[in-house]
Amino acid sequence: DVKVTQSSRYLVKRTGEKVFLECVQDMDHENMFWYRQDPGLGLRLIYFSYDVKMKEKGDIPEGYSVSREKKERFSLILESASTNQTSMYLCASSLESGAGRNEQFFGPGTRLTVL
């Protein structure tokens, strides 16, 4: 069974702290994604990666960085957390495919609160 896991379901951090959110998938997927989800704004793409050590900015990369050292693991880093980064963070993965259905599989999410 396909699985995407995230390191924490709930996280509380203080302003200025460095925050690491980890995501692991066991499906040997090439593509991995980080989204944040806020009420009324839907899912917004922060960063994505299509291969090990490769990364691309999404729609809202400011204040975030990512790391993909191994195919199965994609980390989201908040270098200096701020209160406006309080949100639900969702990781997803998908197969590399030039055509056809390649749906994303999502992790359970991490609800981050920055105080």
Next chain:
Amino acid sequence: GQNIDQPTEMTATEGAIVQINCTYQTSGFNGLFWYQQHAGEAPTFLSYNVLDGLEEKGRFSSFLSRSKGYSYLLLKELQMKDSASYLCAVLETGGSYIPTFGRGTSLIVHP
């Protein structure tokens, strides 16, 4: 770029049928997904349409009209557990495998 529009909220009665619409504008269409997301949980894949017409899967069906930039998700014999957000996501041509999501429709099913 893309512009995806779906209603913010809908309510329906248990046992009824509900249709959730999604309209989109894109320079090159390459497929449309519907996902279901229960409160506090991850989105899960429901359907994928790339050709015009209706795809049926049990109580759920999804329809696509590429010429109209329009899709709908049809839920029959509604159950309380169908209360969730339903996300429409569109893929563009150009080799991108990254869908753009609409803001989601929150469906409330009441007895």
